[in-house]
Amino acid sequence: MKTVFMYAGQGSQFVSMGKDFYDKYETYKNFIDGIKLSKDYKKLMHEGPLEELSLTQNTQPAMAMFAIGVTKLLEENNIKPDMSVGLSLGEYGALYAAGVMTEQDYLKVIEYRGVKMAEAASKQECAMSAIIGMDVSDVEKAVEEVSKKEIGYITIANYNCPKQYVICGDLNAVEETEKLLKEMGARRVVRLNVSGPFHTKYMHEAKVALEKIFKKVTFKAPSFPVAVNFTGKIINQNTSGDEIKELLTNQVQSSVRFEKDIEELIKQGADNFIEIGPGKVLSGFVKKKAKEMNVEVKITSISKTQDLEAIVA
Numbered sequence: 001m002k003t004v005f006m007y008a009g010q011g012s013q014f015v016s017m018g019k020d021f022y023d024k025y026e027t028y029k030n031f032i033d034g035i036k037l038s039k040d041y042k043k044l045m046h047e048g049p050l051e052e053l054s055l056t057q058n059t060q061p062a063m064a065m066f067a068i069g070v071t072k073l074l075e076e077n078n079i080k081p082d083m084s085v086g087l088s089l090g091e092y093g094a095l096y097a098a099g100v101m102t103e104q105d106y107l108k109v110i111e112y113r114g115v116k117m118a119e120a121a122s123k124q125e126c127a128m129s130a131i132i133g134m135d136v137s138d139v140e141k142a143v144e145e146v147s148k149k150e151i152g153y154i155t156i157a158n159y160n161c162p163k164q165y166v167i168c169g170d171l172n173a174v175e176e177t178e179k180l181l182k183e184m185g186a187r188r189v190v191r192l193n194v195s196g197p198f199h200t201k202y203m204h205e206a207k208v209a210l211e212k213i214f215k216k217v218t219f220k221a222p223s224f225p226v227a228v229n230f231t232g233k234i235i236n237q238n239t240s241g242d243e244i245k246e247l248l249t250n251q252v253q254s255s256v257r258f259e260k261d262i263e264e265l266i267k268q269g270a271d272n273f274i275e276i277g278p279g280k281v282l283s284g285f286v287k288k289k290a291k292e293m294n295v296e297v298k299i300t301s302i303s304k305t306q307d308l309e310a311i312v313a
Helices: 019-024 026-033 041-047 056-076 090-097 103-121 136-148 171-184 201-214 241-251 258-267 281-293 305-312
Strands: 003-007 083-086 126-132 154-161 164-170 188-191 272-276 298-302
Touching: 003 056, 003 090, 003 281, 019 026, 019 041, 019 056, 019 305, 026 056, 041 056, 056 090, 056 103, 056 272, 056 305, 083 090, 083 258, 090 103, 090 241, 103 201, 126 171, 136 154, 136 164, 136 171, 154 171, 154 258, 154 281, 164 171, 171 188, 201 241, 258 281, 272 281, 281 298, 298 305
Parallel strands: 003 083, 003 272, 272 298
Antiparallel strands: 126 164, 126 188, 154 164
16 A cells, blocks of 8 residues: 555644643653743643634644654554645645654744744735535636626635635635625535635745745755645655745645645555544545545544554554
């Protein structure tokens, strides 16, 4: 089997995330206790409150800590990836798993990224909606139609999986697009409770900030193939660290092409997907994409200790 480690994006965090791993496994506990960042994210992860944990500047480093800790436990049990992928924030976890950056640089960059994305988001009044049950061509058509009206900026921020996409932009433009999509037959249009217009042009300040911090960080070529969000393509050992930095700075203000990532991984023979959570969001996306491609894949997710134990048993 070809195993893919998948790293979750922002939004699946929950209070007590990682506490059971911390209490049970020395490897995880020692890693968490040894982290040197500007805040005690462990306390937030284990005790909350959820409102504070869910702030972008807190969620991102918390998710990164969980990702590294669980990756260490998998590797300790001789479960290693042949490929990796992540959604937005999770892409950094996928690159860490492939040896592109050290764990300390990964944590440092993610803490900085969370702060800069939160700052950029605070300057905009936007909305984001999930569009469910509609072909991508129809969603793109609706976005194009509303863009022509010049009532505000609108784009597709996330291509998640077949018939599930996310639009984002100025409130007037989002409302108009929602209305049009309902008329066109969308099964569901769900306004999302998010803290900012992520993966849109409004993240340009965050892009510039990332370019600055990346000058202080060494990125290596990945040790195995990694599917990236900005292009929806797979990078490999021939991709330089500087090329990866450019992909990541573009990623923060561009559409996330996760559906294409999964398609490319499956075409490369991936058939065992392990989601390193918390949550099972990406597992659902893979299931839908594999079904559309008429292929069978194994999908597991790790949010709790029992999930890990089921894999290593």
